[in-house]
Amino acid sequence: MIDLTEPLQAREIADATVYPTLRLPDVKNRLLGGVFADGKHVERTQLERRSGETGWPARPEMFGEPDPVEFEEAIYGGILYFHFGHFLVESLARTWLTPQHPDVPIVWAGAANWHASGPHKAGRIAHPGVPSDWQGHAVLHPWQQELLSVLDIRNPGVILTQPTRIKKLHVPDIGYRYDDQFHPEHAAFLAHYEGPAQDPDERLWLSRSALPSGVRDLNEHVTERRLAAAGWTIAHPEQLSVREQLDLISRASVVSGDEGSAFHLIMLLANASDKRLEVVRRRGHEHRNMHTIGDAVGVSQRFHTLEGTQVLSAQGRWVTKVSSSPAGALKVLNVPLAPAPEQTDDASLALAHRLASQIAGDGAILEVGVADPRALSKVSGKRKAVVCEQLAVDPRSNVVAGLEIYEMSSRLFAATVAEPDAFDVVILGSTHADDLWEDFCASLGAARSGAVWLVPATADETSPDAAAALARIVAAFPGLDASTVAEDEASASLVWFQPRGLPVERPADSAVPSQSADMPANLSGALAIRATADEAVKAVAERIAQGAIRALPLELGSPPDAPTARASDDGRGQTDSPTDATTDATTGTATDATVVPPVDRPRSAPQHPKRQPAAPEVILHFGLHKTGTTAIQETLRRAQRKGTLQGVFYLNAKPSNHSYVMAPAFGSRKNIDYYTRVKFGGRIPLGAMTQDEARSLLVNSLEEARHRRVPLIVSSEDMSMLTSREVRAMRNFLKAYGVPRVRCVVYVRPIEAWSNSYAAQLVKQGLRTVSEVLDDPPYPIFRDYIGKYVEVFGAENVTIRPFDRAELVNGSVVADLLHVVAPDHEQALEELRANESPNLDQLRLVSRLTELIRRGKFRGDVKRMQSGLGNFRAGKNAKAFALPRETLDRARALGSDDAEWLVANSSIDRAFLDSRGKSVSREELLAPVTDVDLAEYIAKMS
Numbered sequence: 001m002i003d004l005t006e007p008l009q010a011r012e013i014a015d016a017t018v019y020p021t022l023r024l025p026d027v028k029n030r031l032l033g034g035v036f037a038d039g040k041h042v043e044r045t046q047l048e049r050r051s052g053e054t055g056w057p058a059r060p061e062m063f064g065e066p067d068p069v070e071f072e073e074a075i076y077g078g079i080l081y082f083h084f085g086h087f088l089v090e091s092l093a094r095t096w097l098t099p100q101h102p103d104v105p106i107v108w109a110g111a112a113n114w115h116a117s118g119p120h121k122a123g124r125i126a127h128p129g130v131p132s133d134w135q136g137h138a139v140l141h142p143w144q145q146e147l148l149s150v151l152d153i154r155n156p157g158v159i160l161t162q163p164t165r166i167k168k169l170h171v172p173d174i175g176y177r178y179d180d181q182f183h184p185e186h187a188a189f190l191a192h193y194e195g196p197a198q199d200p201d202e203r204l205w206l207s208r209s210a211l212p213s214g215v216r217d218l219n220e221h222v223t224e225r226r227l228a229a230a231g232w233t234i235a236h237p238e239q240l241s242v243r244e245q246l247d248l249i250s251r252a253s254v255v256s257g258d259e260g261s262a263f264h265l266i267m268l269l270a271n272a273s274d275k276r277l278e279v280v281r282r283r284g285h286e287h288r289n290m291h292t293i294g295d296a297v298g299v300s301q302r303f304h305t306l307e308g309t310q311v312l313s314a315q316g317r318w319v320t321k322v323s324s325s326p327a328g329a330l331k332v333l334n335v336p337l338a339p340a341p342e343q344t345d346d347a348s349l350a351l352a353h354r355l356a357s358q359i360a361g362d363g364a365i366l367e368v369g370v371a372d373p374r375a376l377s378k379v380s381g382k383r384k385a386v387v388c389e390q391l392a393v394d395p396r397s398n399v400v401a402g403l404e405i406y407e408m409s410s411r412l413f414a415a416t417v418a419e420p421d422a423f424d425v426v427i428l429g430s431t432h433a434d435d436l437w438e439d440f441c442a443s444l445g446a447a448r449s450g451a452v453w454l455v456p457a458t459a460d461e462t463s464p465d466a467a468a469a470l471a472r473i474v475a476a477f478p479g480l481d482a483s484t485v486a487e488d489e490a491s492a493s494l495v496w497f498q499p500r501g502l503p504v505e506r507p508a509d510s511a512v513p514s515q516s517a518d519m520p521a522n523l524s525g526a527l528a529i530r531a532t533a534d535e536a537v538k539a540v541a542e543r544i545a546q547g548a549i550r551a552l553p554l555e556l557g558s559p560p561d562a563p564t565a566r567a568s569d570d571g572r573g574q575t576d577s578p579t580d581a582t583t584d585a586t587t588g589t590a591t592d593a594t595v596v597p598p599v600d601r602p603r604s605a606p607q608h609p610k611r612q613p614a615a616p617e618v619i620l621h622f623g624l625h626k627t628g629t630t631a632i633q634e635t636l637r638r639a640q641r642k643g644t645l646q647g648v649f650y651l652n653a654k655p656s657n658h659s660y661v662m663a664p665a666f667g668s669r670k671n672i673d674y675y676t677r678v679k680f681g682g683r684i685p686l687g688a689m690t691q692d693e694a695r696s697l698l699v700n701s702l703e704e705a706r707h708r709r710v711p712l713i714v715s716s717e718d719m720s721m722l723t724s725r726e727v728r729a730m731r732n733f734l735k736a737y738g739v740p741r742v743r744c745v746v747y748v749r750p751i752e753a754w755s756n757s758y759a760a761q762l763v764k765q766g767l768r769t770v771s772e773v774l775d776d777p778p779y780p781i782f783r784d785y786i787g788k789y790v791e792v793f794g795a796e797n798v799t800i801r802p803f804d805r806a807e808l809v810n811g812s813v814v815a816d817l818l819h820v821v822a823p824d825h826e827q828a829l830e831e832l833r834a835n836e837s838p839n840l841d842q843l844r845l846v847s848r849l850t851e852l853i854r855r856g857k858f859r860g861d862v863k864r865m866q867s868g869l870g871n872f873r874a875g876k877n878a879k880a881f882a883l884p885r886e887t888l889d890r891a892r893a894l895g896s897d898d899a900e901w902l903v904a905n906s907s908i909d910r911a912f913l914d915s916r917g918k919s920v921s922r923e924e925l926l927a928p929v930t931d932v933d934l935a936e937y938i939a940k941m942s
Helices: 084-091 095-100 142-150 184-190 220-229 242-251 261-268 288-297 327-332 347-360 410-416 433-443 464-476 521-528 535-545 629-642 659-666 669-679 691-708 717-721 724-737 751-764 770-775 782-793 813-821 840-854 862-869 885-894 896-904 931-940
Strands: 010-023 030-037 054-057 067-079 106-109 157-160 164-172 203-206 233-235 254-258 276-280 300-304 309-315 318-323 364-368 383-387 404-406 423-428 447-456 480-487 490-497 550-552 618-621 712-715 742-748 798-802
Touching: 010 067, 010 106, 030 067, 067 084, 067 095, 067 157, 084 142, 084 261, 084 288, 095 164, 095 184, 106 164, 142 242, 184 261, 184 288, 203 220, 203 242, 220 233, 220 318, 220 327, 233 242, 242 261, 254 261, 261 276, 261 288, 276 327, 288 300, 347 364, 347 423, 347 447, 347 480, 347 490, 364 433, 410 433, 423 433, 433 447, 433 464, 447 464, 464 480, 464 490, 629 712, 629 813, 659 691, 659 717, 659 724, 691 712, 691 724, 717 782, 724 782, 742 782, 742 813, 751 770, 751 840, 751 885, 770 840, 782 798, 782 896, 798 813, 840 931, 885 896
Parallel strands: 030 054, 067 106, 067 164, 106 157, 203 233, 203 254, 254 276, 276 300, 364 383, 364 423, 383 404, 423 447, 618 712, 618 742, 742 798
Antiparallel strands: 010 030, 010 164, 309 318, 447 490, 480 490, 480 550
């Protein structure tokens, strides 16, 4: 606690020892450190805060002997942070004393685990993010050195990572306590930077959009573009020097942006009282530091929570969010409404709008990539939404009343805010072929099963990109059909879910006229999707029959390495070809309408006159974890390579666990990060794989399965971790490819057996220690893992099997899966046992090593631990790893509700789920690891 009414004081401590900081894995939010003298801790030398992590006296016995290097005299700087904001408010909190001792070095307490250990390495920095000099000693970042220079601090700076003796140590009081106290003396010491004079018209936005981390608004760049057009200066602080940042803030009369450390620089200005801060909150209430600094400086500031902002993830102050448009920021900042440009007429887009209104009826229309949404605002429809990253009109304008405005990229829209299965019609109006392709792929998840896509201007010779994008879409997705229509000088193409070459199935009471020469089969199929007694649908069909809208041949540009689409079998044993004229069924006179054949997938090789094989059925084996999934994957992959796998095709990718493909294809960045960091120890560059590349791998295997006329098996236990939105995107992708049916298979274990096995896996991977799984046991959340697949694919397409050797076919999970998916191909494959749980002794060793790594006492990694298990067998009769009975009882109680859901939605018996698993005593589980066993284990790690 700082007494703000008393002057700041400094103490002199003789023969002091400064200790580095240390965090204990078993104690949360506690930082050990501080100064000792005469064997006692010197008060108020540890971390001092009002909230968050708290400081505690160090334990000297944990550090060993002090560094033989001694300092005659030094100023204690406290805890060193390399985070910009924490360095400003905490690591500089004692520097007010430096003018009184300009030649005395400042010593900061670094972290004990920043340096390496072992022969010839002791004391040398070996930690990412910590800079070091040529001798291996930790040094300050250039921006930290510049901050000291701005404050005229010339004292040498020293970072301590080992206990260090100092004969005479000056210990100043802290001038700033995180997050509530700012002593006036310290504030006066900091506030002396004389920057440029304030410009009353200068407005500054402190941007976070270029930060590599996800702690930001993912759509902030759109707001920046709007503000820049209104005359604001956009600054990326991390790309500027400290003085450049200070000059920008000094010149501005209004400073705004997302809440962050860049605002704290205002406390270094000599005079900031005339400025106004408009701060956008991250989530909930703003951080107290903003008020503590703002009040001390005397600046006027307001805090805002913006409309239309969705928080995607939050862990404390680490918040990732997305704003659907810049409207919220423009409103609170009182940015003048931008004038709307003159509206231009687009005949093809107008045709698409009329078709959309008639096909959707009172349904929902999504328009993607059209910069000017004013025309859509006049279209009838119960719900209309616009997605475009660069709208031509201000999103606050009343000319777009009645529209949902999403000024963002289609990919960001699909990944964050789009509702699955929400839209009946999707209009793709981008003017660039690559954008059209991306917009289509992004819209798959938001489109309903009976959705129709409309692509304007596909027959306009002045707009070749639309035709090129349409060619790419129909080439990539055989499950879609397409047709082009025209009216006067306008044209548009319809795309819908209908495998090409198959007959159109219509309801018996369809309002669409029956098939005749005056209506193309595939276009009537598009309308039949929405065919009821809907007068609007009937009107479209009648206009085509009357020649008011004429059908055109689908002459598409060839995609790379593929010829132009050609006529194909229509599913009735005949091959259609375009004809130049048809006969009106009503008048018997010739019209200008042209019959459009269904579009077949372009191929580089000549096509057989008969229809190509249908797309394959897909089997999704999605786990669960610890139910023999690795055995399934390794066995099927090896059998396929040897040519002994019959009746199915296993997705051809390496590794055999298809999470490598499915995570980047349909999952979020979080899925990819998990695979890079944990699952494969960073050895597989998933971060470099794009969504298109991952989906291409999937398509290649779909094509191979199509050629072989067998189902495709995809196996990935981490598919159970995908969200409902991501599972729907997967379903629509497969449906667009033409997959006739998706069957899902999942295996479940009893709660206690799963808890034992999964706890062992967590310890083995170094994610938890033994004591941590004791206090917080894992348990299966069946509803979350399985429920989304039941909802998306239907209960009839989800097979839930008990993982019990007595219940499995031939006692093998591989044989059981093949019996479920290919019962007509009985085959005996040698099951490869893999990823089996280590025994109790082995996991105690790994747990002990995890503790040492967390404390900085041992440098190792998870992969070395796991490989070491194969070389070390601790104990001749070591027990299998298990949790104590009381812990298992808790896990079963925690999983009870999910077990009830599973029983209600499958044939799984509750008695099976509640069956008792193996257990060990708490004393056995926590038995200490001997130094001899630990040394032997470390020596044998490969």
